[in-house]
């Protein structure tokens with residue numbers, strides 16, 4: 001064949017290939033949910049200003065509807081906006097949307113292990129095991145409620161020692177939830193001055209703050225590029241490795257003293273399960289999984305509850321009328337010395353409403369945690385292609401006017417009926433929905449109620465400035481809304 005004939009044929013082949021690719025991708029594109037036109041490589045990043053991200057996403061839903069497509073860099077993301085779309089995906093078609101998209105920043109260390117990231121049969125088994133163990137299945141004599149009550153008393157003692165001096169409560173408020181997780185994982189609680197404990201919490205706190213910075217979000221988009229550069233992703237990795245190393249020591253100690261008939265905690269239960277399954281080559285229970293899931297529980301169970309408490313105290317100072325009503329209800333139901341228990345919650349509808357309103361108002365994880373499509377998913381009139389990331393935008397539910405008349409105002413009345421009884425609301429979804437909702441919901445709700453009641457039974461919260469000047473705006477909003485740093489005094493009542 002002559003050269004020019006060959007060249008012509010090759011050109012025709014290329015043109016035909018490109019033509020078919022274009023037609024195919026247009027057809028494919030046509031069934032994607034609508035959305036703003038992306039730029040090559042950058043996607044819609046220039047439109048998604050991280051300081052106003054919640055408002056921008058709200059405006060996009062007004063233009064494109066409750067299901068729309070955006071591109072975060074090269075990654076295609078489907079946003080689900082509002083109660084109906086999120087419920088339809090996560091509950092009505094829940095099995096199709098179960099798949100977790102792991103955060104790349106942690107993937108480098110956990111390598112696809114750990115309950116937050118795993119999928120399929122492994123996730124089912126680890127989740128079932130963890131839920132049962134957290135519900136006190138074979139875990140010593142003390143219930144989780146007793147552990148939380150004891151921790152609440154330790155917290156109050158520590159606050160009494162501040163002698164009403166103003167200070168930043170970040171660390172103290174992290175100590176209590178962190179100790180409860182330590183007690184569940186390895187049956188140990190630390191003194192609030194323990195150097196090692198403070199160091200661990202410092203690392204968790206730093207990681208949660210860094211997780212929301214633009215640099216780490218960039219890492220999540222372009223991990224193979226950014227990992228070679230200097231930057232704060234190295235700090236995150238170093239911190240995760242240290243927490244993991246600490247847990248590894250705990251696992252070793254547990255192995256040396258394990259009594260299969262008397263499991264003391266989560267690590268013991270996991271080690272026993274590993275022994276039971278050691279002849280099963282398909283077993284999902286391995287050292288790697290234990291270390292990764294324990295690290296996940298440690299992180300997920302500390303900073304979430306601690307940040308909610310930090311926002312909560314700030315909101316109660318900003319709204320002294322609400323704080324006064326909380327005091328009044330506590331005095332009436334508990335008096336000044338009786339220790340609160342979960343049974344008291346039904347008798348304290350106002351406090352219950354306040355705890356709900358704090359969580360609604362702050363919408364701590366505005367997008368929950370990312371999911372992805374393990375294969376093409378037909379959803380409404382669209383196709384969500386395999387590999388697409390899915391963000392259920394929970395902030396849009398928690399701040400929906402249909403359910404909360406003034407969504408951007410802090411108002412416990414949102415959860416009370418006309419007679420002052422507690423009133424449930426389906427739109428209260430800070431822990432997500434469906435089969436993959438927060439594993440620690442029960443624990444977190446118990447902790448928030450018991451810590452807030454125990455603190456307010458003993459103290460009045462006093463800000464350094466006029467309440468009207470207190471700024472509640474999160475300092476960062478990414479995966480998590482990060483509360484501003486502030487100081488306050490705990491005045492004994």
Ligand code: HEM
Pocket residue numbers: 100115116117127296297300301302304305308364365368369370430431432433436437438439440441443444
């Ligand atoms: C105020 C406190 C908390 C909030 C607002 C919160 C919220 C959430 C949310 C929104 C998710 C994502 C669920 C989804 O993908 O649909 C989640 C997952 C998770 N949470 Fe929480 N959480 C809190 C406290 C806790 C605590 C105390 C623990 C400790 C046990 C915990 C453990 C987990 C775990 C392990 C997952 C992953 C579940 C899975 O993928 O199967 N969380 N949480």
